[in-house]
Amino acid sequence: MVSSSPNQLIWFRRNLRIANNPALEAAFDRSAASGIDMAKPLGVFCYDRQYTGTWLGMPRCGPLRAKFLWESVQNLRKKLQYIGSELVIQADEPEVLLPKLCQDLNITHVHTQRLFAHEETESAERVRRALEAIGVKLVQHECYTLLSTKHVREHHPEPFSSFSKFRRKVASPEDGVVVRELWHLKEHGVWHELLWHQAKKGARENGVRHHVLKVSPIPVNAYTDERAVLPFKGGETAGLQRLKVYAEQAVGHYKETRNGLIGADYSSKLSPWLNLGCISPAQVLQAVRKYEAENGANSSTEWLIVELLWRDFFQFLAAERGSHLFQGAAKPLGKVPELHDNDPNFIKVPELRDNDPDFIKVPELRDNDPNFWGGCAGKTDNEFLNANMCELAKTGYMSNRGRQNVASALIHDMAVDWRLGALWFEAQLLDYDPASNYGNWQYIAGLAANPRGGSSFNLKKQAQMYDPDGAYQKLWQA
Ligand SMILES: Cc1cc2nc3c(=O)[nH]c(=O)nc-3n(C[C@H](O)[C@H](O)[C@H](O)COP(=O)(O)OP(=O)(O)OC[C@H]3O[C@@H](n4cnc5c(N)ncnc54)[C@H](O)[C@@H]3O)c2cc1C
CATH class of the missing domain: 1.10.579.10 (DNA Cyclobutane Dipyrimidine Photolyase, subunit A, domain 3)
Incomplete structure (x- = not known):
């Protein structure tokens, strides 16, 4: 059956990238399995209350982060268009927007990223319920942390009491750091050539383009101070560039410089990209391992991985603590x-x-x-x-x-x-x-x-x- 509308949807959260993104991969794989003529899965990004809300009269997402976020979303949209898809961008709660889109487009599955903090898990639960009510399945994929929940819970079933215990248990030299295989977007080249035009047309016909915001719904009127450690620019493209530069040139002395205060390279500065998922921790690990293969491992390369484990530790701790995190x-x-x-x-x-x-x-x-x-x-x-x-x-x-x-x-x-x-x-x-x-x-x-x-x-x-x-x-x- 020829179809110009997608039956899979990707709800992008903090996984704003194409590479190494299991939610996107799964949507593409399922869509391919539905038939060669099926249009590419559609992406959705919601500016929800975590971005549009306020605390104490201050924006929860100030202009500098809003700018970085908008750049990241735009970069993702371009990349999705390049592979024949599109990104719906709306200022709405996902539990409101996603069911509407699913009904309009006859979507059967929504793929998304599993996140760990209370507000995020609650949001996913609201979406799951709203979709279930209309017969659509929400599939959550893990790709925010280096280690999988399964691995961590198998090795550390008791409540978390300290980072050193966490590290010892989940990543002892005996166990090794268990990292999920790196996913890559499989070659959908034939599809791409044939359906690029069709997918765009289908998306237009379905009114999807009306859902693409042209300007950020939260103020982005920020300029980067010239004294900044880096001219941070949002998006997968810039994130991968930063990772390449840092992993090739500076990771070898991370341990000696990591407590620095001035300049681009005393630490990796990867956190803004990691936290919007423009790059994944597995990609960072892979880049460090590449450096080690070429130059030898040292305490600095090891320490950067330890910092990624700190990041994981706080994610799993947040999952455990629920609202007690606040x-x-x-x-x-x-x-x-x-x-x-x-x-x-x-x-x-x-x-x-x-x-x-x-x-x-x-x-x-x-x-x-x-x-x-x-x-x-x-x-x-x-x-x-x-x-x-x-x-x-x-x-x-x-x-x-x-x-x-x-x-x-x-x-x-x-x-x-x-x-x-x-x-x-x-x-x-x-x-x-x-x-x-x-x-x-x-x-x-x-x-x-x-x-x-x-x-x-x-x-x-x-x-x-x-x-x-x-x-x-x-x-x-x-
Ligand atoms: C009060 C406080 C608030 C913080 N808030 C955040 C936050 O909102 N987001 C955030 O990513 N980090 C936060 N951190 C942790 C840490 O300060 C930053 O991750 C780090 O400064 C980012 O710079 P970098 O990428 O150059 O880090 P690097 O030193 O290069 O470390 C590499 C990566 O390891 C991770 N990492 C390192 N240290 C920590 C840590 N203590 N906790 C969690 N992850 C870590 C980050 O992903 C970082 O990008 C906070 C720390 C403190 C003390």
Whole structure:
């Protein structure tokens, strides 16, 4: 049967790439199995409340990340068009948009990426239910982490208590790091030639093109400060370029430079691309292994892989903790008052479901709250903290050393509720990821899987150690 409309749909989440993408592969494979004349699967990306929403009156996705995201979505769309598909881009909740599209286009299967943090798993569950009601199957594929859930849970069935135990159990030298095979988009060359025109026509006829937003639904009016560590540009193309450059030129000295503060290559800077899925952790591993095959392995190459395991650790921890990822007042040093549900000084953050008692609550902020707003604005008496906050606000990036220090200072020295700091980072960071962000804040606050019960740094000493001549503080004076 000749069909000009696709019967498979790919709901892109944080897997904005063509290569090494099992959701896309599965959709293409299934579509091919339905008959040679079936049009290519259609992609969909939803600007949902995680992007369009606000916290405390601030956009959840600030302009710098919004720009990076828009570039990534546009790059994906071009690539999909190149292989005969199209990307629907809408500002809508997926549980509303996807059933509508499925009904319009007679879609039978929606393929997507499995994500791990509470809000994301809830969103997938809402979509699953909405699709099930109209007889469409949601298929979730894992491709956000290096290790599969199955592997991790087989080796570490008990609750996570520390990273070192996680690492020992899931990636001991005996076991080896078990990485799923790298998927590649199979050759659909014949299809491509024959149906490229037809698929586009079909998509147009089905009104799909009306669903493609031409401008970002959230403000992207951001420019990159020339002092930025990198001119970050969103998309698979730019992500793969960065991976190639870093893996060929700098990974060999990662361990010695990773605590740096200035310049492109002290660390990989891959996180923005990894977290929107413009590249996958398996691709990073593959690039590191290639470097090792050509130049020999060393402690730096090993350490970069360890960092990817940290990333996995926070994902699996988030899956385990559910809504608890957003909970708990930090009080490791006894400076932060305990929060109570019925405390009139606390409000629920808007945009969250009122009926979820476990979800995040933050203290009401006074306009003149000097600690939180002053800290975020980089207007404190600590120049090291100020410089880091200034870099973050102007570029959307802050080094890991900076993040550790800033979080420690806000939580342990300034008695700011860690969730406020995490919300600020969510709005600002190019590489924002719920599990990594909230997980790291909780870790420093001593609320999750930190065997030391929290991490507290002396910022003066840290500045002397990592910025001995004050070059970083000078660079980011304002
Ligand atoms: C308070 C706080 C908040 C953070 N929020 C985020 C966040 O929202 N998103 C995010 O990706 N990382 C976050 N991190 C972790 C870390 O700071 C960044 O991943 C890292 O700075 C990104 O730069 P890079 O790509 O050059 O890292 P590299 O040093 O080159 O490391 C390679 C990769 O390993 C992963 N990685 C390294 N360290 C960590 C870590 N501690 N936790 C999780 N993954 C790690 C990242 O994917 C990173 O790209 C946070 C850390 C802290 C202390």
